[in-house]
Amino acid sequence: MSKRTKVFKRLLMIIVLALCIGLIVYLFPVIKNLSTPEGQLDFKNHVANLGALGYLALFGLQFAQIFLIVLPGEPIEILAGMCYGGIGGLIFITVSVFIITTIVFWAVRKFGRKFVYSFCSKERIDKIENSKLFKNPKKIEWIMLILFLIPGTPKDLLVYIAGLLPLKPLRFILISTFARLPSVISSTFAGSNLVAGNWKFSLIIYGATFIIVGLAIFIINKFDKDKTAEEAMKIMK
Numbered sequence: 114m115s116k117r118t119k120v121f122k123r124l125l126m127i128i129v130l131a132l133c134i135g136l137i138v139y140l141f142p143v144i145k146n147l148s149t150p151e152g153q154l155d156f157k158n159h160v161a162n163l164g165a166l167g168y169l170a171l172f173g174l175q176f177a178q179i180f181l182i183v184l185p186g187e188p189i190e191i192l193a194g195m196c197y198g199g200i201g202g203l204i205f206i207t208v209s210v211f212i213i214t215t216i217v218f219w220a221v222r223k224f225g226r227k228f229v230y231s232f233c234s235k236e237r238i239d240k241i242e243n244s245k246l247f248k249n250p251k252k253i254e255w256i257m258l259i260l261f262l263i264p265g266t267p268k269d270l271l272v273y274i275a276g277l278l279p280l281k282p283l284r285f286i287l288i289s290t291f292a293r294l295p296s297v298i299s300s301t302f303a304g305s306n307l308v309a310g311n312w313k314f315s316l317i318i319y320g321a322t323f324i325i326v327g328l329a330i331f332i333i334n335k336f337d338k339d340k341t342a343e344e345a346m347k348i349m350k
Contacts, residue, residue: 126181132170156308160196167196168205175209179269180217181232186268186293187300194304202301210297211290214272218286221276229273237270242277244348250279256345257285259333261292262326268293295326 160167174189193202221229229238241247246256257275260266268289275285299322303315 126177128173128177132173135170156195171196171205172209175206176213179210179213179272187296190297190300191304191307194301194306195308196304199298199302199305202304203297206297206301207290207294210293211286214286214289217272218276218282221273222282226277229277233270233273238274238277241274241348246344246348247274247278253278253280254284254288257288258292260345261289262295262333263330295322298322 163170171189171193174192178186178189190202190206193206196202197205226238247253257271257280260271261268272289275289299318303318306312306315306318
């Protein structure tokens with residue numbers, strides 16, 4: 114990793130940390146009172162007062178989550194739902210993911226492996242890139258769809274790897290954006306219900322989403338005679 118890249122990453126991390134601390138300090142006094150109608154109204158007023166700055170701060174966190182691979186996506190998705198509602202948060206996260214994925218994918222295509230190695234482990238990237246499974250043009254899109262659907266897979270790592278694989282740019286970007294929807298929907302709507310004081314309903318949403326995704330994975334594995342998904346998961350570890 115070059116000295117310039119290290120400086121850039123540290124600077125970006127500082128900015129992200131500042132954004133996180135700023136949002137927590139600003140919203141904490143009202144988050145703790147979300148169980149009351151007054152607290153819920155106060156939270157919405159705080160978010161409204163942020164205006165465009167709120168969108169920029171949230172986009173910055175989303176950018177760091179994908180670009181730096183340092184943050185889990187769910188807390189940001191929940192925060193988006195809390196701030197802008199289930200539908201508003203869903204749209205915001207989906208558009209943000211599409212933009213950031215496009216930037217990272219084309220950056221990898223332009224700058225190559227050295228760029229990827231600046232953010233990801235060389236050994237891990239080489240292992241995935243050199244596997245026969247991920248080199249197969251006929252299976253690669255199917256593999257990506259499965260991996261983006263399965264909870265817990267390193268989706269942001271996949272965005273970097275994709276730029277090195279035989280994938281059509283637009284098709285991959287659409288897969289990586291919309292295959293995240295089950296997770297994004299559950300998180301943004303859970304966040305929206307938290308603001309409304311519906312804590313139990315938030316848990317129900319998460320439970321229902323995991324059941325649906327679990328059924329989808331079960332069906333995929335049942336009809337996946339070549340065990341493509343299972344092999345892909347082993348390679349990713």
